[in-house]
Amino acid sequence: MAWIDTDRALGRQSWYAASAPPAVAQPVLAGDLRVDVAIVGGGLAGLSAALDLAARGRRVAVLEAGQLGEGASGRNGGQAIHGLACDIDTVEAQLGTEAAQRIWRMSLDALDLLRARIAEHAIDCDWQAGWLGLATSARKARALRDSLDGLARRHGSRYRWLARDELPAWIDSPRYAGGYVDPASGHLHPLKLVRGLAAAAARAGVLLFEHSAVLGLEDPPGAPCRLRTAAGRVQADQVLLAGNSRLAALAPGLAPALAPRVMPVGTYIVTTEPLGEARCRALIPSRAAVCDTNFVLDYFRPTADHRLLFGGRVSYSTLTPPGMAASLQGRLQAVFPQLAGVPISHAWGGFVDISMNRAPDFGRLDARGRPGAAAGRVYYLQGFSGHGLALTGLAGRLVAEAMAGDAGRFDTFARLRHRPFPGGAALRTPALVLGMAWYRLRDAL
Template identity: 40%
Template sequence: MSQHAPSYYAATAHRQNARPPLAGTERADVCIIGAGFTGISAALELAERGFSVIVLEDQRVGFGASGRNGGQIVNGYSRDLDVITKRYGEAAGRQIGAMAMQGGQIIRERAAKYAIACDLLPGNMFTAFTAKQMRGLEHHVKIWNQHGYSDFELLDRAGLAPHVKTDRYIGGLIDHQGGHLHPLNLVQGEAAAAETLGARIFEDSRVTSVSTGANPVVKTANGEVHAKFVIVCANAYIGNLLPEIGGKIMPVSTQVLTTEPLGAAAAELLPSNLAVEDCNYFLDYFRRTADNRILYGGGTVYGAQDSAAIRAKIIPNMLKTFPSLKDAKIDFSWSGSFALTLTRFPQMGRLSPTVYYSHGDSGHGVTTTHLLGRILGEAIAGQASRFDIFASLPYYPFPGGKTLRVPLTVLGSWYYRFRDKMGI
């Protein structure tokens, strides 16, 4: 039986019994491939609408990025709203901008509706190292105000003091509609909620093939599901299942660690208990956990090769931010893969009238997956207007194909790493 990666989240998650693998032939209105945030969000949305749903998961619910991420509710997308407007046009920019806060709202609504205990707390903050980054935050507020969002608070260096005890930053921006949580408990809680509404979830059920005809069939080693619709939400773990879409994303890993419980010392470092991420291209992110550890993450490995030196990647930056942690014991360190697109914007589409997909949230998945899961449910229910906004956008494969996409992307990333180091 598959197990979760040995992370802080797996060690502290609410107990949830393993679900059986698929065996034999099953039927459902909708078969969903992947039990991460996107798949489970769509499953819950569809179950609430009265559809019969089967979810097939290769490992365990929340096994991938959904159960290993930084746990931050960061609103919007991996590209800012003015970039989206410039790239896709005024109409698309307005429509996409109108949805930008909905992922976080869905999380809060579901946590309350289904009593999901996931350590949910409000507020996240972006921190700036340079005057240029600070101007970027001011521009961010201006653009979001134009889309009707105003619950932001710009801070100078002195204004940071009640929130984060470090000398690294010159200012920051609080999004009061952001927040942080225990992501594995969230996705498992949503899965349990979907099951109370009749959805069925099969774990250890790796999909081996998907037919895309009028009556699609999804096969595993020991069974098959006949459905009216299929939704593919495998993200960074799609492998070679569907090369026509898998070739347009690239797995990328990020590294995370947590200290031992620090008690009052953790509250001294992050007094207001906001989640924090900096403004570098290769950003760091950190927050307090419910048991007063410091969770600190960052680093990027293109191609999602698990790093053998997670602590060596993370600890130096953590100690630059919080020198007082030099003697703190590190209890957990892990990596997790997410799916990156060339445009750094999520991809949605149809492989046929009966087979839908969504992936590539590009490091912004906690909120975006919840929005897109709802949109997938709407589309299956016949309300495809929001789905079609995303599906109409152009998507491109990475240069060099699967063979060269990693080295070419690494070459490009060196430019941005140099900019981060030089503060430009």
């Protein structure tokens, strides 16, 4: 069994890396370059924006510090689902009902866009429709159904409710007390998706650079923005920062005002050895992705080669907890006792970024690098909070629209207010660890 706990090692040991076709290596930026748009970060958001900008006739360069898709984009749980990481009530409390309804609809549009891009660019990424949201107790099932009823009243959402006695037809597990099925959501192989988007971007004329960390960014008045790497320089009319959790880690001086608004959270996944098609289908007959409603949740899904992929532990301390693989195997067997003794083939992890309120943080920086500018040339996308597989693609389209002068949809998100994590650089991680310990206790009780 292989275990990794750093983003840099992704390309060598995760099940995604083991099962994806080899990556096409991209050059290191060397020398001077002039483009219309420079994008910092070669993950789902950056590549999606690059595709849409190229379709608008813009000359685009993507600068990735490591390999394309090396961060959360290429090693996440693979679940593409509706909504945001935060409850839509969080958005409604800030922006009102109309804006919340618009953002909710856009989260559904994100799924349509994802499927359309897969089809348009013929990306073989193991797309499988279907998603189950399940509650682990009768009390949580009642709360979940109340929440769904509220979504139906305010946003017209419609999902099929599953009572406890209906669950065996959908999942062979004693753990759940009720839930719902969403046929529009689904799951896929995220690293194959990233590499497919990169290939499509290259065909569209986007300039892709790997191992080209941006070390400096200047936004001088009356002149193009200037970006500096170890071996090259780029001038651009507009810039997109799409590095998410890796931006602060790999380029701490690039946009220091953004770093306090997100926190890196370690997430971890295992896969079983192949179970065989019949045994795998018996666990989840519809082959849907599954997620429970706990704050510290479990999520899992079948893979195209008939394994079970399972995630369910997080670390808020930036350290990988000891015995993580064994812990995840224990959680997997609590869901599916019939898998006791099945070996784990791969275990991996890395960081995602979360915002304080779990809402996505989109916006612009002013000339001094401060977020919240009503206008500006430097855009940013961050704070997907573990819920970005579909939303990153939409975010890329929204920022491309905004750069072209149509900022209506982008600014709906940009109006969301975000506070820095409390405690400053020294104390915010310990404070978050204590807070999450409380939520874990609440889930257990």
